[in-house]
Amino acid sequence: MSTTVIILAAGKGTRMRSSLPKVLQPLAGRPLLGHVIATAKKLNANNIITIYGHGGALVQQAFAAEQIDWVEQAEQLGTGHAVQMTLPVLKNEGMSLILSGDVPCVTQDTLQRLLDASQETGIGLVTLTLPDASGYGRIVRDNGAIQAIVEHKDASDEQRQIKEINTGIYCVSNAKLHEWLPKLSNDNAQCEYYLTDIVAMALADGMTVASVEPTLAFEVEGVNDRVQLAALEREFQAFQAKSLMQQGVHLIDPSRFDLRGDLTVGKDVRIDINVIIEGDVTLGDNVEIGAGCVIKNTTIAAGTKVQPYSVFENAVVGENVQIGPFARLRPGAKLANEVHIGNFVEVKNSSVGVGSKANHFTYLGDAEIGAGSNIGAGTITCNYDGANKFKTVIGDAAFIGSNSSLVAPVTIGNGATVGAGSVITRDVADHSLAFERSKQLVKENYPRPQKVKK
Ligand code: UD1
Ligand code: CA
Numbered sequence: 001m002s003t004t005v006i007i008l009a010a011g012k013g014t015r016m017r018s019s020l021p022k023v024l025q026p027l028a029g030r031p032l033l034g035h036v037i038a039t040a041k042k043l044n045a046n047n048i049i050t051i052y053g054h055g056g057a058l059v060q061q062a063f064a065a066e067q068i069d070w071v072e073q074a075e076q077l078g079t080g081h082a083v084q085m086t087l088p089v090l091k092n093e094g095m096s097l098i099l100s101g102d103v104p105c106v107t108q109d110t111l112q113r114l115l116d117a118s119q120e121t122g123i124g125l126v127t128l129t130l131p132d133a134s135g136y137g138r139i140v141r142d143n144g145a146i147q148a149i150v151e152h153k154d155a156s157d158e159q160r161q162i163k164e165i166n167t168g169i170y171c172v173s174n175a176k177l178h179e180w181l182p183k184l185s186n187d188n189a190q191c192e193y194y195l196t197d198i199v200a201m202a203l204a205d206g207m208t209v210a211s212v213e214p215t216l217a218f219e220v221e222g223v224n225d226r227v228q229l230a231a232l233e234r235e236f237q238a239f240q241a242k243s244l245m246q247q248g249v250h251l252i253d254p255s256r257f258d259l260r261g262d263l264t265v266g267k268d269v270r271i272d273i274n275v276i277i278e279g280d281v282t283l284g285d286n287v288e289i290g291a292g293c294v295i296k297n298t299t300i301a302a303g304t305k306v307q308p309y310s311v312f313e314n315a316v317v318g319e320n321v322q323i324g325p326f327a328r329l330r331p332g333a334k335l336a337n338e339v340h341i342g343n344f345v346e347v348k349n350s351s352v353g354v355g356s357k358a359n360h361f362t363y364l365g366d367a368e369i370g371a372g373s374n375i376g377a378g379t380i381t382c383n384y385d386g387a388n389k390f391k392t393v394i395g396d397a398a399f400i401g402s403n404s405s406l407v408a409p410v411t412i413g414n415g416a417t418v419g420a421g422s423v424i425t426r427d428v429a430d431h432s433l434a435f436e437r438s439k440q441l442v443k444e445n446y447p448r449p450q451k452v453k454k
Contacts, residue, residue, distance in 0.1 A: 002094035003115065004174065005040040008082050009033055009101030010053030010073040015225040021055030023101035024062055025229060028236050029260025029278055031062055032223060035104035042108045043097070043115075049089060050101070051082045078192030079168070080184040087181060091174050095119070098170040098195070103222045105236055106169060110214045117210040118171035123202045124210030125149075126169040128220055136165035137196050139211070146209040149196035153189035166196060167220035176202070266302060290324060298329070301337070315347075318354075336371070350381075353396065365389075366408065370396035376420065378403040395430065 013022025023033035030038075033050070040048050049069045052059050053076055060070055073085045083098060090096065095118060097111055110126060118124030125146075127139050138159050140148045149166045150159050180201045184193045199209055214220045218235040221228070234255075241254035249269045251257050256273040263277050266285035276294045284302035289295070291308040298312040300321075307324030314331035317323070322340045332349030335341065339352045342359030350364045353371035358364060360377035366389055367381045379400050381392040390408035394400065398412050401420030412418060416428045419435025428434040 001119070002046040002091065003043065004091065004094060004096040005043065005045040005048045006083060006086055006090075006096050006098045007033065007036050007040070007048065007050045007101050008079060008098070008168075009059065010051050010076055010082055011102065012054045012076070013102070013224070016229075017226075021059055022223065023059060024055070025223065026260075027104050027223070027229065027233055028240070028258075032104040033059065033063070033101040036099050036101055036106070037063065037066055037068070039106060039108055039111065040097075040099070043111055045097070046094070049086050051085055078186065078190070079195035080181060080193035080197060083177065083195055084181045084184070084193070087178060090177060092178060094174050095122075095171055096174055096177060098172065100168050100222060102224070103168060103220060105221065105232065105239075106219045107215060110212065110219055111169075111171075113212045114169065114171045114210075117212050121208050121210040122173040122176055123198070123207060124171045124212065125199075126167045126214055126220060127164050127211045128167055128213060128217060129164045131163065133163045133165045134160070137168075138162040139164040139166060146199060146211060147203065149199050151188065151190070151194065151196065167214070168222070169220065170195070170198075172198065176205075261296075272308070284319070293324075364392075367392040367394065369394040370398070370414065372396055373398040373400070375400045376402035376404065380405050382407045401435070 009023045011022060016022050016025060024031045027035060037048060047069060049071055051071050051073050053073045056072060069089055071085045071089060073082045097115065099106065114124055114126055135152050137149045137151045138155055139146060139162065140150055140159060180198045184197055186193050188194060202209055218232065221232050223229045223232055237258055238254065240259045241251055241257050244263065245251055245254065247265060248267055249265050249271060251271050253273045257271060258276045261277065261279040261281065264282040266283065268286050269283045270288045272289060272291040274292045275289050279297035281295050282299040284300060286303050287300050288305045290306055293306055293310045295312045298315045300317040301319040303320040304317055305322055310324035310327040312329045315329035315333040317335045318337040318339065320338050321335050324343065326343045327341045328346045330346065330348035333347040334351040336352060336354040338355040340357040340359055341347060345358050345362045348365045350367040352369045355371055356369050356373040358375035362375055362379045363381060365381050365383040373394055373396065382405050383389050383392065392406050392408045393411040395412060395414035395416065397415045399417045401418050401422065403421050404418050405423045407423060407425045410424055411427045413428055413430035415431040417433045418424055418428060419433065422434065422436040424434060424436060
């Protein structure tokens with residue numbers, strides 16, 4: 001059977017007080033709508049139709065790489081009116097899952113159960129029982145069977161006592177959508193075309209309405225303002241942290257861990273507090289991440305230990321490497337196994353060979369460093385002449401004395417030594433020593449200046 005996913009995303013989101021359309025606001029680093037689209041893709045939907053309105057061009061741009069059909073709802077006349085806009089492109093056979101772009105956390109599992117339950121009846125919804133249901137559409141049942149959804153504003157006092165709510169997530173036969181949607185009216189308290197009225201139409205056609213509950217309550221929470229966005233962020237983070245712990249990750253404090261993307265982990269990974277993981281990150285077996293690290297689009301292989309407050313972006317790190325504290329790996333940093341990168345060392349677009357060390361206050365930019373070399377404290381690869389970038393090549397087992405400037409393009413050979421404090425502008429051959437400094441002057445018995453008495 002073919003499945004279409006229809007995503008309602010035309011609402012303005014006035015309460016966000018933002019110039020960014022609501023469905024582009026980020027949750028865990030990804031736009032709200034991006035979460036819904038990702039879930040739709042997991043369900044192997046045959047097609048995804050997104051209904052846009054406010055900020056349409058921006059929304060479409062943000063998802064230009066996705067295979068999505070876009071349908072415009074120029075005027076927001078209600079949820080039923082929004083789905084009506086899809087009719088010209090909606091297939092006649094199969095079922096549609098109808099989701100909201102601002103309800104980002106609904107899971108594949110809940111939607112799959114909704115699809116299964118709705119297969120037989122032709123219509124189903126996700127409902128939830130809340131202690132305080134005010135504001136929501138209420139589920140009216142008779143002998144357990146769903147009779148109607150009544151919007152809060154249209155509900156009687158008695159109906160307002162009902163705690164079971166409509167979450168706004170539906171699964172409906174496409175043939176029935178084609179039949180029912182043109183018949184909706186806006187004769188209600190909000191003068192809107194309510195999608196919820198299709199429940200009554202299903203009953204009139206002698207159908208029963210299936211319902212499922214979400215696996216977790218936060219799945220169906222919507223985002224209307226920044227307070228709700230922040231609250232949902234914490235719930236989503238707690239959910240992700242729990243799933244990582246179930247996979248065997250040792251999170252020292254799950255409430256002080258943030259994942260904004262996808263984290264792939266080996267065994268016995270240990271993550272200290274206040275770590276932020278962004279984009280695609282892979283951590284191998286026994287990797288340890290110290291407090292306060294920010295790691296983006298990076299792979300770190302087994303046994304590597306990262307000390308606190310180190311920052312990574314688009315880096316590749318080998319096995320049993322030691323990094324930090326306060327190290328910065330920028331895009332293109334590639335560390336082989338057993339490398340040591342210490343405090344206040346910055347590595348950009350550079351490869352560091354097996355077992356090489358740069359332990360203190362160093363900048364390695366556009367450099368290629370062999371195995372077993374030692375880069376002394378305060379070494380700088382001067383890769384930029386103010387206009388162009390050049391490369392520094394350092395061989396195997398080289399020793400760069402402290403506080404040296406290697407002015408690129410320059411090559412330091414295998415086993416070569418650079419004396420401390422040198423400005424190296426010419427290549428240094430294998431196994432030779434190069435240094436560049438003025439002769440040390442000495443004045444014996446030097447009389448220091450004395451303070452003048454007034
Ligand atoms: C809707 C349901 C209500 C349910 C609640 C759950 C109706 C009539 N009511 O109410 O039963 O309890 O959701 O949150 O459906 N949208 C459009 N175009 C429109 C109107 C809305 O795209 O013309 C989109 C919004 O951007 C949003 C979604 O539809 O993503 C829901 O709209 P919203 O106004 O939040 O629905 P409610 O009135 O709260
Ligand atoms: Ca509304």
